[in-house]
Amino acid sequence: MxxxxxxxxxxxxxxxxxxxxxxxxxxxxxxxxxxxxxxxxxxxxxxxxxxxxxxxxxxxxEVVPFADFLMNSIFVSVMSVLLITIFSAMAAFYLARFSYKWTGVLYFFFLLGLMIPIKLGILPLFILMKNLGLLGSLWSLIMIYTASGIPISVFILTGFFRTLPVELEEAARIDGCNHFQVFWRVLLPLIRPALGTVVIINFIHAWNDFFFPLIFIQTDALKTIPVGMMVLFGEYETDWSLLFAGLTLSALPMIGVFLMASKQFMEGLTAGAVK
CATH class of the missing domain: 4.10.280 (MYOD Basic-Helix-Loop-Helix Domain, subunit B)
Structure with a gap:
């Protein structure tokens, strides 16, 4: 109509x-x-x-080491997104294309990550990072963001892998491709909309997170933007102009990432309706 x-x-x-x-x-x-x-x-x-x-x-x-905050946030966010994308894509490919008796249990294990908030395990995580010698290191944040971002990423990518025709893999294997070549050269380029969705979701989460940097980072030089900007809040007075300037600069990378991956993100949101 x-x-x-x-x-x-x-x-x-x-x-x-x-x-x-x-x-x-x-x-x-x-x-x-x-x-x-x-x-x-x-x-x-x-x-x-x-x-x-x-x-x-x-x-x-001049007032705050904003350059350090910015570089720390970029390093943590980029590394987290990179590791999440690599590991979740390989796990999703295995879950979508290989059927064993433990595949369903493994998929449910990833789904548990969506059901259980990671902040409930803050005490075991703190002890784990202390035992690993990563307390006060940016790698503690990267590991936490990677672990918390993989479940939703596997859930999204597994659904996309299952929509791809099996005939594509069969044709690639006839041409001599092994499992990794089928994954890397044939299937991965076809799920770019899902990858764009995964990148945007996890980048925004890692970039904006305040809770874990506040707990695991004690050194001022290693703080990320959300925690570092707290120094602008004074006990009796707050310089709001500086605060808004910092918020503006911190929003630019997120806007840039969204603009670069927005096409794939929109295609990922509407793929289910089209198919």
Whole structure:
């Protein structure tokens, strides 16, 4: 049934309204980063600062070691996403294409990671990292994010692997490909929408997490952005202009990752409906 012109107009109006509501806090954050504290308190909802100046951003790099926070967040997030993508893709390929009596149990084991919040095991995790000598190291965060991100990634990728025709693998094996070559050269390029979804979900989780860096990182030079920005909150006074500048800079990598993987992400969300 075709949608009438009036109905489509209403849909566009509602869509643009939601877009404006969603973008307003982001634009307000960016605008506030160019204001002084006085301007923020006098006109907190204004989108236009009195003058555009980069002085706030320059002071941010002087007041706090923001460069260290930024590099730590990038290192932790990129390494976590890379390990999650590699391990979850191989595990999903095995679960989707090899049928043994323990395959169902193994798949359920991964699903348990979705059912049980990892924060419930904070005490055993703390003891484990201390025994491994990783307490106070960025690798403790990478290991935790990798372990917590694999279950949802395996769940997503296994479903995509199962939708691929088995005839593709049979043709590849006739041409002389082994299991790894079938996985790497034939199937993996076909699940790019799912990989884009996995990358975005896990990158945002690792980038924005505040809980685990607060527990496992004690050195100021190794703090990530969410924990490092806490130094801007004073006991009696907070420099909101510096805080908004830091939030703006910290949001740029997430926006960049989403723009690069947005096409695959959208295809991954709609693949089930199309198939």
């Amino acid at each position: 075709k949608t009438s012109v009036g109905g489509r107009t209403v849909q566009y109006v509602v869509a643009y309204l939601f877009m404006l509501i969603s973008l307003y806090p982001i634009v307000l954050m960016i605008a506030s980063s160019f204001k002084t504290n006085r301007q923020i308190f006098e006109s907190p909802l204004s989108l236009l600062p009195e003058a555009f100046s980069l002085d706030t951003y320059k002071r941010l790099w």
